[in-house]
Amino acid sequence: MTVRTAWLLPNGQSREDTRLAPVGTYAAESEMRTRDGVIPGGNPFAAIGAGAMDLQIGTGRAVVQGTDAQGAYPVANDAPVTLTFADGGAQFGRIDSVVLRVFDQLFDVNGQNLARIEIIRGTETAPPLTAPTLPSACLRLWDVTVPAGASAGVGGINWNTALADRRRFTVAPGGITPRGWGLSFDGAYDGQYRDSGTGLERWDAAAGAWKQYPARPTRPITTEQAAEPPLNQTSAFVDFTAAAWPRLTFTVPPSGAVFLTIGGQVSNRTTTASTAWMTWRATGAYTEAHGGRNGISAQGGRVIASRRVYRSGLTPGGQVTLIPGWNISSGASGGTDVFVLNGQLTVEFVQ
Structure with a gap:
């Protein structure tokens, strides 16, 4: 049958129909598969040591996915189950898995229809130990490390260290899957x-x-001035050396937009017309020159300030490098109150 229905056929439906049709649907894993797992609520299928080699598994509900043809099995465990582990090997340890397993005689060779909690025994081998591969229609709940020589007579399994939680969770479509193993x-x-x-x-x-x-939100990134410029050139914008003020490279966000802020102290009191500038220029996926559009300046005095500008239309994913710069109009090094100090350049990403 290609199209299967539930609670519609007058002569009843097969078990496969019930499992494959979305009755009490849980999260999908593909077009025809359900994400199997434990149904959240309390502490389902909790594991507690019950003896030297005994482990008790608590109550809980789950969905166990078989093959695509089988569909998914809703399963409930309404009373605690105690499992006994086989003794450890003579030379090597192993990892056993505690699983919730469904047997269906229409799809396997076991000749029975039931669900049960059981132990899938691992292989005794030299480290690193690996958990066993599971058969179909089997949901892993816990992995248990069984050390070499472990037995009830010599102390058994240390349940504080041997247990590894392998429960994963499933919810109905639209629900939020809780954090589980993996x-x-x-x-x-x-x-x-x-x-x-x-x-x-x-x-x-x-x-x-x-x-x-x-x-x-992407955190802003910043670069700070480490040393004064030499102030030995005038009337032209000059790049800071990378040592004096490190460059700042950023990746353009998906929005293609950023805020750029430069701030610090600039001063030039050599004459009333003398100027000093602190600026930046951009190169790479976006270019912009030093200048009045992106700098702070002082004329015949001192300024402590910052300037924040918005740039949009940049290429998302592109790499842009910002290079700080300076400019004085007169009064080279040694002039009257001439400096470009304490600079900071910051990029803020627009989401």
Whole structure:
């Protein structure tokens, strides 16, 4: 049957129909697969040491995905289950996995229809140890490191260090997937949300990536003047050396817009008409010369100020380098109250 329906056919429906049709739909993983996982609420399938080699798994609900043809199985565990681990190997340790497993005689060779919590035993090998590969319709809950020689007679398993939480969570479409084990999975549809543990992330299908939501504002970046210019040239704009004032290179944000601020002290009192300038120029994906559009200046006096300008229409992703500069009209080094000091150049990104 190509198109399957639920609660519609007058003569009933197969188990596959019920699983594949979106009855109590959970988050999609593809067109026909459900993201399997533990359903959040309390501490589902919690693990507690119950003896030297015994582990108790608590109650909980989950969805277990089989093959595409099988669909997804809703499962509930309504009472604690105690599992006993086999003794550790004589030479090497291993990792066993505690899983929620579904048996379906229509799709496997076990000849039974049931769900249970069980141990999938790993392979004893030299480090690094790896968890076992799981069969179909099997959801990993916990990994347990079983050391070589571990047994009830010699102290068993240290449950404080042996347990590794492998529960992942699933929710209905539109819900926010809680943080669980592992974040290295793709979203199933554009606009899907998840909790990364530090904030919300939204799946960007076009970019094929999870992105913080709302987008984290990019912090401003800045460069500060480290030394005075030589003031041995006049009436022309001069670049600071990289040692005197480091260049600042930035990547143009997606908006193509930034605020640029330069500030500091400039002074030239050699004559009432004498000037001093502190400026910047841009090179790379955007160019702009030193000049009155982007600098601060003083004429026949001293100024402590900043100037913030807006630049838009830049190429997103382009690299732009800002180079600080200076200019005095007269009164070279040694003149009356002539300086260009304490400069700071800052880029603020417009989102």
